[in-house]
Amino acid sequence: MIALVAAQEKVLNAVHQATPRVLPIQEAYGLVLAENIVSREEVPHFANSAVDGFAVRAQDVAHVPATLRVVDEIAAGGIPNVAVGSGETSRIMTGAPMPSGADAVVMVEDSAEGATPNEVVLRASVQMGQAVRPRGDDVHIGDVVFRVGDVLHPAAVGVLASINVSQVSAVPRLRVAVLSTGDELVDDGSPLALGQIRESNRTMLMGLVTQVGCEAVDYGIVRDNEQALEETLRAAASECDAIVTSGGVSMGAYDVVKALLGRIAQMTWMQIAIKPAKPFAFGLLDAPRESAPNRQVPIFGLPGNPVSSLVSFELLARPALRKMMGHSAMHRAQLLAVADTPFLRKTDGKIHFLRVVAKSHEDGRIHVSPVGQQGSHQLAASALANALAILPDGDGVVQGAEVRVVALSDLAQGA
Numbered sequence: 001m002i003a004l005v006a007a008q009e010k011v012l013n014a015v016h017q018a019t020p021r022v023l024p025i026q027e028a029y030g031l032v033l034a035e036n037i038v039s040r041e042e043v044p045h046f047a048n049s050a051v052d053g054f055a056v057r058a059q060d061v062a063h064v065p066a067t068l069r070v071v072d073e074i075a076a077g078g079i080p081n082v083a084v085g086s087g088e089t090s091r092i093m094t095g096a097p098m099p100s101g102a103d104a105v106v107m108v109e110d111s112a113e114g115a116t117p118n119e120v121v122l123r124a125s126v127q128m129g130q131a132v133r134p135r136g137d138d139v140h141i142g143d144v145v146f147r148v149g150d151v152l153h154p155a156a157v158g159v160l161a162s163i164n165v166s167q168v169s170a171v172p173r174l175r176v177a178v179l180s181t182g183d184e185l186v187d188d189g190s191p192l193a194l195g196q197i198r199e200s201n202r203t204m205l206m207g208l209v210t211q212v213g214c215e216a217v218d219y220g221i222v223r224d225n226e227q228a229l230e231e232t233l234r235a236a237a238s239e240c241d242a243i244v245t246s247g248g249v250s251m252g253a254y255d256v257v258k259a260l261l262g263r264i265a266q267m268t269w270m271q272i273a274i275k276p277a278k279p280f281a282f283g284l285l286d287a288p289r290e291s292a293p294n295r296q297v298p299i300f301g302l303p304g305n306p307v308s309s310l311v312s313f314e315l316l317a318r319p320a321l322r323k324m325m326g327h328s329a330m331h332r333a334q335l336l337a338v339a340d341t342p343f344l345r346k347t348d349g350k351i352h353f354l355r356v357v358a359k360s361h362e363d364g365r366i367h368v369s370p371v372g373q374q375g376s377h378q379l380a381a382s383a384l385a386n387a388l389a390i391l392p393d394g395d396g397v398v399q400g401a402e403v404r405v406v407a408l409s410d411l412a413q414g415a
């Protein structure tokens with residue numbers, strides 16, 4: 001058996017970041033930047049009001065209540081028509097340009113109607129600059145707003161739009177082929193004959209691939225037949241950037257993925273010291289293109305047991321796909337949690353990954369409890385988990401002890 005970290009290192013060392021491409025920002029969400037972004041515009045572009053209220057000279061409201069003459073009304077998108085003089089004010093809306101002469105804004109909540117429609121009574125004093133957003137307050141011309149390696153989260157693409165950057169050089173979304181192998185698999189809704197099972201891994205893996213930010217491409221079920229598998233893998237390699245397969249990597253007589261990759265690809269077959277998901281095959285398949293004669297496509301050969309497939313994807317395929325997508329943080333964050341039940345196990349030389357529900361507790365810590373059935377074929381129980389508890393080799397942990405966990409999705413606030 002090989003240690004998990006050694007297996008992860010082997011796989012990570014064999015894959016490379018994809019070549020950056022210029023993309024419209026609408027397609028860049030979640031991608032990694034391949035250039036520094038320098039702003040050519042100021043945000044905001046002009047001094048404007050942060051509130052709905054009255055643009056004033058601060059000195060005119062030094063003593064309140066103060067009655068001022070309303071000389072103008074400025075909406076967002078509008079233009080001030082007149083300057084604000086001594087004893088005067090302009091009604092102003094959030095985001096509207098500040099009129100000249102005014103140096104602060106009194107919120108509408110601090111105003112009352114005056115004796116005539118042209119007058120307003122202001123009841124609060126303001127400092128110079130109060131409730132005014134100066135020009136360039138958020139971004140200045142020449143600011144490096146994002147750098148190579150930054151992830152284009154939703155707010156980041158929003159910023160790009162705000163500074164009139166409509167396309168960026170980024171590591172493109174990978175196209176990842178997903179296929180399942182097995183003579184026993186059925187996915188057409190027909191009644192199950194003895195020995196048949198409904199295919200589930202492909203649907204799950206396409207979801208996992210999508211979660212990484214890749215485009216999942218469905219290559220269906222391939223029977224346990226080396227020739228059929230070779231045809232599908234070669235087609236997938238020519239059309240996609242990576243391939244994820246399920247099944248056929250164990251020691252059985254029909255484990256065609258392992259057999260075929262050993263023959264046609266540069267394969268590393270591993271028995272990893274983890275439970276579940278011990279067998280794993282990683283291959284590099286030559287898929288030359290005119291523009292890239294040495295092109296190789298990585299193949300992640302995951303085990304067929306559904307829970308093993310899930311864990312294997314998380315621990316081995318996901319970090320590699322993230323590296324290919326340009327992320328420097330390839331692994332999921334680990335946190336310390338409190339075991340709400342004993343997590344007992346036996347020494348067997350492996351790290352155990354237990355499927356658990358992790359909740360943020362009112363004591364401010366994360367608490368975890370197992371989802372129930374932990375068999376590698378029992379996907380229904382695992383589907384309720386939002387984290388994996390990591391149990392190093394040994395006897396496990398007692399109730400109330402700390403256990404390290406990997407969060408697989410958002411943690412809810414629990415009881």
Ligand code: AMP
Nearest residue numbers: 180182199200201202247248303304305
């Ligand atoms: P294998 O890794 O091919 O030896 O398969 C191990 C176990 O996982 C067997 O019980 C298979 O029937 C089951 N299995 C394999 N592929 C899938 C799949 N795509 N969906 C659901 N179960 C599967």
Ligand code: MG
Nearest residue numbers: 182247248304
């Ligand atoms: Mg099989």
